[in-house]
Amino acid sequence: xxxxxxxxxxxxxxxxxxxxxxxxxxxxxxxxxxxxxxxxxxxxxxxxxxxxxxxxxxxxxxxxxxxxxxxxxxxxxxxxxxxxxxxxxxxxxxxxxxxxxxxxxxxxxxxxxxxxxxxxxxxxxxxxxxxxxxxxxxxxxxxxxxxxxxxxxxxxxxxxxxxxxxxxxxxxxxxxxxxxxxxxxxxxxxxxxxxxxxxxxxxxxxxxxxxxxxxxxxxxxxxxxxxxxxxxxxxxxxxxxxxxxxxxxxxxxxxxxxxxxxxxxxxxxxxxxxxxxxxxxxxxxxxxxxxxxxxxxxxxxxxxxxxxxxxxxxxxxxxxxxxxxxxxxxxxxxxxxxxxxxxxxxxxxxxxxxxxxxxxxxxxxxxxxxxxxxxxxxxxxxxxxxxxxxxxxxxxxxxxxxxxxxxxxxxxxxxxxxxxxxxxxxxxxxxxxxxxxxxxxxxxxxxxxxxxxxxxxxxxxxxxxxxxxxxxxxxxxxxxxxxxxxxxxxxxxxxxxx
Amino acid sequence: xxxxxxxxxxxxxxxxxxxxxxxxxxxxxxxxxxxxxxxxxxxxxxxxxxxxxxxxxxxxxxxxxxxxxxxxxxxxxxxxxxxxxxxxxxxxxxxxxxxxxxxxxxxxxxxxxxxxxxxxxxxxxxxxxxxxxxxxxxxxxxxxxxxxxxxxxxxxxxxxxxxxxxxxxxxxxxxxxxxxxxxxxxxxxxxxxxxxxxxxxxxxxxxxxxxxxxxxxxxxxxxxxxxxxxxxxxxxxxxxxxxxxxxxxxxxxxxxxxxxxxxxxxxxxxxxxxxxxxxxxxxxxxxxxxxxxxxxxxxxxxxxxxxxxxxxxxxxxxxxxxxxxxxxxxxxxxxxxxxxxxxxxxxxxxxxxxxxxxxxxxxxxxxxxxxxxxxxxxxxxxxxxxxxxx
Numbered sequence: 001x002x003x004x005x006x007x008x009x010x011x012x013x014x015x016x017x018x019x020x021x022x023x024x025x026x027x028x029x030x031x032x033x034x035x036x037x038x039x040x041x042x043x044x045x046x047x048x049x050x051x052x053x054x055x056x057x058x059x060x061x062x063x064x065x066x067x068x069x070x071x072x073x074x075x076x077x078x079x080x081x082x083x084x085x086x087x088x089x090x091x092x093x094x095x096x097x098x099x100x101x102x103x104x105x106x107x108x109x110x111x112x113x114x115x116x117x118x119x120x121x122x123x124x125x126x127x128x129x130x131x132x133x134x135x136x137x138x139x140x141x142x143x144x145x146x147x148x149x150x151x152x153x154x155x156x157x158x159x160x161x162x163x164x165x166x167x168x169x170x171x172x173x174x175x176x177x178x179x180x181x182x183x184x185x186x187x188x189x190x191x192x193x194x195x196x197x198x199x200x201x202x203x204x205x206x207x208x209x210x211x212x213x214x215x216x217x218x219x220x221x222x223x224x225x226x227x228x229x230x231x232x233x234x235x236x237x238x239x240x241x242x243x244x245x246x247x248x249x250x251x252x253x254x255x256x257x258x259x260x261x262x263x264x265x266x267x268x269x270x271x272x273x274x275x276x277x278x279x280x281x282x283x284x285x286x287x288x289x290x291x292x293x294x295x296x297x298x299x300x301x302x303x304x305x306x307x308x309x310x311x312x313x314x315x316x317x318x319x320x321x322x323x324x325x326x327x328x329x330x331x332x333x334x335x336x337x338x339x340x341x342x343x344x345x346x347x348x349x350x351x352x353x354x355x356x357x358x359x360x361x362x363x364x365x366x367x368x369x370x371x372x373x374x375x376x377x378x379x380x381x382x383x384x385x386x387x388x389x390x391x392x393x394x395x396x397x398x399x400x401x402x403x404x405x406x407x408x409x410x411x412x413x414x415x416x417x418x419x420x421x422x423x424x425x426x427x428x429x430x431x432x433x434x435x436x437x438x439x440x441x442x443x444x445x446x447x448x449x450x451x452x453x454x455x456x457x458x459x460x461x462x463x464x465x466x467x468x469x470x471x472x473x474x475x476x477x478x479x480x481x482x483x484x485x486x487x488x489x490x491x492x493x494x495x496x497x498x
Numbered sequence: 499x500x501x502x503x504x505x506x507x508x509x510x511x512x513x514x515x516x517x518x519x520x521x522x523x524x525x526x527x528x529x530x531x532x533x534x535x536x537x538x539x540x541x542x543x544x545x546x547x548x549x550x551x552x553x554x555x556x557x558x559x560x561x562x563x564x565x566x567x568x569x570x571x572x573x574x575x576x577x578x579x580x581x582x583x584x585x586x587x588x589x590x591x592x593x594x595x596x597x598x599x600x601x602x603x604x605x606x607x608x609x610x611x612x613x614x615x616x617x618x619x620x621x622x623x624x625x626x627x628x629x630x631x632x633x634x635x636x637x638x639x640x641x642x643x644x645x646x647x648x649x650x651x652x653x654x655x656x657x658x659x660x661x662x663x664x665x666x667x668x669x670x671x672x673x674x675x676x677x678x679x680x681x682x683x684x685x686x687x688x689x690x691x692x693x694x695x696x697x698x699x700x701x702x703x704x705x706x707x708x709x710x711x712x713x714x715x716x717x718x719x720x721x722x723x724x725x726x727x728x729x730x731x732x733x734x735x736x737x738x739x740x741x742x743x744x745x746x747x748x749x750x751x752x753x754x755x756x757x758x759x760x761x762x763x764x765x766x767x768x769x770x771x772x773x774x775x776x777x778x779x780x781x782x783x784x785x786x787x788x789x790x791x792x793x794x795x796x797x798x799x800x801x802x803x804x805x806x807x808x809x810x811x812x813x814x815x816x817x818x819x820x821x822x823x824x825x826x827x828x829x830x831x832x833x834x835x836x837x838x839x840x841x842x843x844x845x846x847x848x849x850x851x852x853x854x855x856x857x858x859x860x861x862x863x864x865x866x867x868x869x870x871x872x873x874x875x876x877x878x879x880x881x882x883x884x885x886x887x888x
Contacts, residue, residue, distance in 0.1 A: 015587050033595035036878070038871020057867065102584055182542035188518030234508075237515045238557055241549035248547075393562040401558045408554060421569055424651035436569060440562030461620040465647050468573030468616065480559025495617050 012047055013070065018097040020293070020332035021077065024302075024325060027087050027094060034095025037104055039063075044108030045100050050077075052100050053115045056092045058083060066092045067115050069122065080118050166211050170268060173210025174247045177203065177219070181240055189236050193226045200226075214269035218243065242409055262347040263407050272346055274355045281344035282351065287311045289388055290337045291416065291475040292486035294498050300324065306333050307414050307475065307486075308343070308354075314389040316414050317343050317354040335475075335487040336494030349407040352414070387473040387489040390416035392438025396478040412479040419471030420488070422463050428456035433483045436471035443482035459497050463488055466495040508552040511545060519545055573646045578613035585882040586615050592879075593621060598830060599876060600625070601789070604635040606883040614639055619647055623654040630718075631789075633660055634687075659711050661687050670696075678704075679711030686719055693719075698727055706736045713742045717749065725750045762787060763796035770799065776807045781820045788827055797832035798839065800824060805843060808864030825864065829872035834880060837873040844870050 022028035034040075034056060041063065043054035050070035055063035062082075068089070069078040079089040089097075099105055111119070180203055184192050192199065200222050207216035218239075225235040249256065249264040256264065266272070272280075288308035296303045306319040319333075333339060345351040391399075396415040403410040419436040422444060431444040444463075446456035467474070467488050476485040488495050507525075514522045519541040526544065581589075585607070592599050607614070614622070619640060626636045637644070637660030648657045658676040661684035662669070669681035685693040697712050704712070713731075716724055728750060731743035769780040784800070807813060807821055828836070844866045 029594045032591045035591060036871060036875045038867070038874050098587075102587060178543075181546060182540060185515055185542040185545055186518050186520045188521065189515050190517070233512045233516050234556060237512050237549050238553040240515070241546055241553045244543075244546035245550045248550075397559070397561050404554065404558055408550075423565075423570070434565045434569065435562070439565055441565040442562045458620060461647075461652055462617055464651060465616040465619045465643075468643065468646070469570045469650060470572045471569075480557070490616065495615075 012103065013097065013101050014334070014337075015098055015101045016334035017332050017337070018094065018101050020334050021089060021097070022094055023087050023089070023323065027089075027091055030091035031094025031098060034091055035098035035102065035104075037099065040096070040099065040104075042112070043096070043099070043105045044111065045105040046111065047100075047107060051111060051115070051119070052096055052105060053111055054096050054099075054105065056095065058092075064092050065114060066096050067118050068093050068097055069119065070097075078122055166270075169210045170212050170250070170270075173207050173212050173215070174250055174268075176206055176210070177215070177243065178247050181244060185240065189226075189233060189240075192236075193232065197223050212269045214267055214271075215243075215246065216269070218246075218267070245408060257349075259347055259351075260349045260407070263349040263409070266346075266348065267409050277346045277353075277355045278344045278357045281346050281354070283342060283344050283357065284310065284315065284317070284354075285342035286340075288317070288339045288341055288343070290333045290335050290339065290494075291316065291388055291414070292335045292496065292498075293333065294486060297325070308333075308339065308341075309388050309416065311338075314416075316352065316416075317345065318352050318414065319356060320353060334494075335496045336489075350403045350410065350413075387492055387494075388416045388475060390418035390473050390475075393417060393433075393435035393440035393442060393478075393483075394438050396483075397440075397480070400478055400480065412477040412484070415476065415478040415483075417474045417476075417483075420467070420474035420485075421469050421471055422460065422467060424460075424464065428460050431460050433474070433476075433485070442478075445479075445482040445484045459485070462495070462497050466490050466497075508549075508556050511549045511552055514545060515549070524548070570650060571646075573650075574642045576613045576641055576643050578611055578641065579886045581607065581612040581614055582882060582886075585612070585879075586618075588879055588882060589614075589618055593618075596875065597625075599879060601632050601635070602876070603879055603883070604632055604639055606880055608635045608638045610883045610885040612639075612883070612886070613641065613643075616643065616647075619644055620652070623648065623652065623657060627654060627656065633657075634683075637661060638663065659683065659714075675705065675707040675711060678708050679715070682712060683715055686715060690719060690721075694721065694724065701731075706739060709734070709736065709739045710742060713739065713746060717742075717746045720746075720750060720753060722750065722754055725754065759787075763793050763799065766796050766799050770803050776803055776813075776817055776821055776824065778820065781823060784824060784827055788831055790831070791833065792831045794833045794835055797828055797836050800828050801832070801836065801839065801843075804828070804864050805866075821864065825869050826872070829869045829876075832873070834873060834877040837870070837877050840866060840870045840873055 018031075019028055022031060039057040041055045041057070043052075045052045050068075052066075052068040052070075054066050056066055057063045064081055064083040066082075067080040077089075079093040081090050081092045083090055083092055085091065096105070200219060204216040204219045207213075207219060222236065222239055225239050226232055228235050246264065246267055249260070250268055253261045253264055262272075288310050291307040291309050293304065293306045296305070301322045302325055304321045304323070306321070308317045308319065309315065310317075342357045343354040344357050346353040346355070396413070396417065399415060400410070400413045403413045417433070417435055421434045421436050423432040423434050423441065425431040428444075428446045431446065432441050433444050434441045444460065446459045463485055466472075467490055470490070473489040474483075474485055475487040476483045485497050487497060510525070514524060524541045524545045589603065592603055622636060623640070623644070626633050633656065637657055640647075640657065641663060644657060645662070648654045655676070659679040662680055665681065665684045665688065667681075669677040669684075672678060672681075682693050682696060685696060693715070697716065701709070701712075716728065725747065728743055728747045732740055732747060734740050734743060765783055766780070769783060770776075772779070804821055804824060807817070847866055
């Protein structure tokens with residue numbers, strides 16, 4: 001079907017990309033409901049600038065005034081809506097974006113005054129925060145003559161004191177953990193299993209107080225090991241030994257190779273900020289295919305993981321984003337999209353986590369001798385008809401072994417299979433993944449990694465329906481116990497299974 | 499005490515850890531392991547250090563097992579053109595927010611001859627399990643890949659009893675009850691009289707599962723001519739068949755004794771002409787006719803009556819609820835051709851409300867904007883499903 005070529009259409013986001021901005025499933029549904037022209041009036045868009053506006057008829061007499069700015073230069077999208085919702089973006093903003101994505105919002109020359117006012121305020125805020133950041137950077141770097149030397153020294157000393165204090169707390173927490181581990185091993189794991197979750201929960205709390213968050217999460221997962229039906233003694237002892245190894249690694253961290261030391265620090269809970277990764281990490285740029293995306297609800301934050309694969313060499317990277325429930329993520333990349341981006345990999349024994357770095361602007365304008373680094377997202381996803389580059393199950397197993405050798409705490413590795421076929425079982429637990437190329441088979445783990453077990457059946461069905469039992473590229477997480485599928489390709493079309 | 503196991507043997511370490519190092523000694527490692535200097539004093543630390551090494555081998559697992567069987571037959575190719583992207587997006591909206599339009603949507607997809615994105619098959623097949631009304635269209639739209647999916651795994655066996663896209667005489671020879679039922683279902687779509695004849699001719703030789711499936715078809719396409727035949731089935735040897743036949747015969751008898759349903763437009767006109775206008779009788783009648791397409795003139799009559807009703811301030815409060823229900827029913831069931839009339843009324847209403855206009859008193863209080871939104875939704879939905887150009 002040939003239609004007229006619409007220049008604005010190329011700049012519009014795909015519906016999947018808009019859906020990825022939704023803070024949760026109910027907002028997504030509510031937004032989709034509003035993606036019909038009915039309740040909208042006074043809509044307009046400047047697709048080139050990523051600017052949308054419109055009035056949405058709600059339950060009240062006055063329509064809600066909605067404004068959205070999606071421009072890449074601002075980094076994160078901006079939303080404004082006169083509705084009282086605390087969701088961000090709210091359903092009205094999502095509905096407007098979906099309407100726009102479907103071509104239902106006409107292009108306009110001039111935005112109305114309220115939109116212009118909002119834009120100006122937003123620009124001003126951005127500038128102020130830039131200026132604040134610059135001032136902070138100046139203070140931090142202000143050991144020179146022009147800044148106040150005493151204040152700078154004081155701040156640096158305070159930061160150093162805080163860091164030393166945290167190290168002390170972690171040291172004490174690990175001593176506590178070691179003592180606990182030894183006590184359990186002395187009196188026998190059977191006793192721990194009988195004692196229920198309480199002792200483990202108490203220990204995890206103490207580790208949180210010791211500011212070793214990742215370690216606390218690890219300790220909490222001991223309950224899963226203890227509750228495993230068959231091999232609980234093996235799994236529990238293995239996890240015990242990993243905790244022991246982590247304690248040893250922390251104490252000897254100065255003697256370890258730098259990447260492994262970074263892994264130990266991360267596994268304890270000393271994570272690196274995105275800005276620091278962008279500064280010290282290994283940079284890699286190119287065209288990246290989005291392999292898949294998963295959201296995991298943790299305590300107070302939802303964690304989004306997005307895996308990318310570089311087209312030139314098949315290298316896999318994982319982006320992490322966090323958002324409180326009901327808030328939008330900074331990254332919205334649906335599976336199958338292609339991103340032209342520069343990434344920075346966090347130092348690690350097995351580098352995987354990365355941050356998006358568009359470009360590095362060195363600005364000397366604000367203050368002399370002050371380097372202000374600005375990182376922003378570069379997202380220009382385009383849909384493509386090519387699938388990912390994959391291998392066999394045997395290669396996945398070898399990859400897992402190699403990762404385990406470098407980072408003994410590895411739980412699973414992201415892999416792409418070239419020709420996967422699901423093998424149907426009576427229950428979701430009985431399904432398998434067959435590698436039609438390499439001839440291997442592994443169990444399909446539909447409800448691993450904290451996934452909703454009630455969704456396991458639907459995941460299996462979708463996998464079967466989308467792949468059609470043709471050998472198809474499949475992206476997932478491999479561990480010796482099995483494979484957790486995330487995305488399947490069929491005729492170059494990516495279908496997300498989550 | 500002497501143990502003859504090797505230090506660091508994984509199974510041995512696990513069994514020591516289970517009972518505790520207080521009760522069983524730990525074999526000493528020959529060389530220094532991690533933390534050996536400290537560990538030499540504490541058997542628990544010795545055990546943990548040895549376990550850290552042995553656990554690696556356990557955790558790395560074995561290479562994937564070999565697959566020895568034959569791969570399952572892949573899904574058959576579907577030559578139909580893929581569903582246009584806007585329609586696929588709308589299906590998502592329909593499933594999430596407007597399930598009431600799914601039957602109309604499926605019928606339009608079937609008429610246009612599109613192939614569904616495979617990811618939608620599982621949720622649609624789930625809906626068909628409880629919603630019998632969409633099964634015929636769903637089976638046609640799901641097509642051969644849908645049948646393959648059901649046969650390959652999934653709890654949607656009902657689909658196999660629905661008509662295939664083409665009548666296959668070999669299905670009637672098949673020993674599988676589902677195939678035989680699917681054949682008759684297909685025959686009903688092309689030649690109902692032949693289907694009825696076939697059921698009667700072969701009934702005596704059929705097995706119970708086939709009989710039950712055929713009875714379901716007889717009640718899906720009720721026909722008074724079937725009544726004498728169905729009445730003979732009340733004495734069938736199977737209790738299940740007897741029960742179903744009794745139900746069907748009863749329903750056919752009730753339909754025979756009841757007058758034909760009145761013509762929609764004429765009945766609406768009659769009820770509106772009565773003293774009560776927009777009232778309970780009209781509401782009751784209209785609600786029995788939802789889910790079927792309405793004639794345009796009847797829908798227009800109702801719409802005009804609703805607009806007039808909204809203009810009058812002296813209506814009893816309870817009619818407001820009825821008017822709301824009728825509005826939604828009109829928007830859901832009227833031909834989308836009514837949409838332009840509603841759009842014109844919306845413009846009129848806006849004009850009346852504008853400053854300098856006749857004012858609020860002249861404007862109808864009926865929520866035309868919501869009606870227009872629903873009609874727009876249906877209009878766009880159907881427009882997206884125009885048959886592909888070849």
